[in-house]
Amino acid sequence: MGAGSQLNQERSAEASEQVFRRVLVNTGKLLGGRTVNAVISLGYTALAARALGVQPFGILVLMHAFAQLLGDVVRFQSWQTVLQYGAEPLQERRIGEFQRVIRFTAMLDVLSGVAGVAIGVAAALLFAGPLGWEPAQAPAAAAYATSVAIIVAAAPLGLLRLFDRFDILAGQAVVISLVRLAGCGLGLWLNWSLGPFLLVWAAGTLAGFLWMCGGAWLELRRRGLLEGFSWGGSYRIPQPGVWRFAWATNLNATLGTAFTHLVTLMVGSVLGPSQAALWRVGRQVADAIAKPAKLLVPALYPELARLRASSGEAMMWRLAVQIGLAAGGVGIVLLVVSTFAGAPLLRLILGAGFESAASLMTWQVAAAVVGLIALPLEPLVISLGHAGAAVRVRVVVAVCYAIALPPLVRRFGVEAAGASLLAASIALALGMLVLVLRRRGRSA
Known part of the structure; x- marks a missing residue:
């Protein structure tokens, strides 16, 4: 019994070390992507600032910050729901149940996106002065607020984390920054105004979203998890407390x-x-x-x-x-x-x-x-x-x-x-x- 217990402890310690090393490796992938992104983002920020000047660039920053903050507040953190309720069905190859998790978390993203866009557009038009931009710039701010629909999408993020594809996640921020760098360089050359630069910022957000969704979809197909999948299937997850968990993680992140x-x-x-x-x-x-x-x-x-x-x-x-x-x-x-x-x-x-x-x-x-x-x-x-x-x-x-x-x-x-x-x-x-x-x- 003593030898067996010691052997089990050694195996447990070895398994724990493997998991710990995997966490560090995945963190390193994210850190590498963030480091490259920091350099590129500094470049596109400098180009936009030079092209627009201090005051218009400040308006761009405020509109972007408003959309980001609103996205953080209304987002359901559906990636956590993917991990919490998708890990066990994935591990046990209960594909139908796992597909319900996909549909449910995608629904969370759609609901938060609709709410975020509605609140963002209304606030951008009604509270232009307090939010930092002029009433004449409110329509542009309202248009940019529609990017909240993309910002809140977190189900693909959860899938990629569950599949251990942190390399794809590390590339997302780089894709966003490269699109903005190219757009800002063109904007400096063509002497663009604020409106086109807002489109460049939104295009970067959209490119990052497509990169993440494409990576998650390809990984689902590679693992055979799309067999028989339909968006018209059941959205109900059999485990209790799903909605309570979704609201709790949303509130926790918002705080x-x-x-x-x-x-x-x-x-x-x-x-x-x-x-x-x-x-x-x-x-x-x-x-x-x-x-x-x-x-x-x-x-x-x-x-x-x-x-x-x-x-x-x-x-x-x-x-x-x-x-x-x-x-x-x-x-x-x-x-x-x-x-x-x-x-x-x-x-x-x-x-x-x-x-x-x-x-x-x-x-x-x-x-x-x-x-x-x-x-x-x-x-x-x-x-x-x-x-x-x-x-x-x-x-x-x-x-x-x-x-x-x-x-x-x-x-x-x-x-x-x-x-x-x-x-x-x-x-x-x-x-x-x-x-x-x-x-x-x-x-x-």
């Missing part, structure tokens, strides 16, 4: 995306635009530090879904610990660099006026490091079927932070926003940890 912009607005409304600028600079640096490690999350979700369908929860917890230690270790090193070299780096890159953001940036980087250490907890909670509990934890933390932030900032200044962010990150991490430990206690 994470919208709250970032809300805090910046709060700091600006209380302390003025200069302090908001310092906050934004620090937040961008913290986000840049955390970004490579956060790319572990897209690679982590499909592995957790596969482990849940096959190996059970013990392997899921082991993988979560490995990811947390790896991401947290990198984050702590970067926190040390930020603490001791933050001010000189800000002065070198942005100028002397931004050097005062160094101490604020340290708070923000510390909060990011806490998030990196806790990185696998929320995916683990959601993959174990407790998306609603994860949302409740995030809502409680977000509401407490939003209520406490204005009076703290008025009393203690912008540094209080950084300290509060760190406290909120710790509270969120502890809340997710409690959910994980409670689940582990039940299954022990």
Whole structure:
């Protein structure tokens, strides 16, 4: 019994290491694509800025940001539903059930796309002034808001993650940027105005969508998963709680995306635009530090879904610990660099006026490091079927932070926003940890 138990532990450890290496490899593919994309996007941004000038280019950025934010808010995060409910039927070759998952998640994308376009077009026309563009530019903004229908599509994303085709996903951002680079180069040469540049931006989004859908469709056909497929088939997934899961993941992602912009607005409304600028600079640096490690999350979700369908929860917890230690270790090193070299780096890159953001940036980087250490907890909670509990934890933390932030900032200044962010990150991490430990206690 002792020898057999030891052999099983060794096999389990070896399997865990293989999964961990696969997560790192897939993260590397995404990081490579993001790195190439960052260089190309800098090129097309520079071309558009030169062609349009500061004010029109700012309008372009605002219209694009509005569409992106709206897409993030209305999107159903159908890729998570694909992973949660498609991994087991795929593994067991229950093709009919898997095709229902495809139809259901595609329906989610269509519903969120219709809602997003309706809200976007109406808001672009009715609230032109508050959103940053002139009433005369509202029709162009409304036309660009229709790109939300493409932005929200996430079912193909989930399929490619489930099929482990991160190479195709890495190419999507590059395709988008190459189309925009070519269009912006032509626009600079032909001296285009704002309207054609909006078409270029939308064309890039459409090209990325077609790339992703084409890749997912070819992979479905290669695996024989389209046999007998029809869009007229059943859309009902037999597992309980599908709609509850879809709404919970939508709300959870919305909180994470919208709250970032809300805090910046709060700091600006209380302390003025200069302090908001310092906050934004620090937040961008913290986000840049955390970004490579956060790319572990897209690679982590499909592995957790596969482990849940096959190996059970013990392997899921082991993988979560490995990811947390790896991401947290990198984050702590970067926190040390930020603490001791933050001010000189800000002065070198942005100028002397931004050097005062160094101490604020340290708070923000510390909060990011806490998030990196806790990185696998929320995916683990959601993959174990407790998306609603994860949302409740995030809502409680977000509401407490939003209520406490204005009076703290008025009393203690912008540094209080950084300290509060760190406290909120710790509270969120502890809340997710409690959910994980409670689940582990039940299954022990």
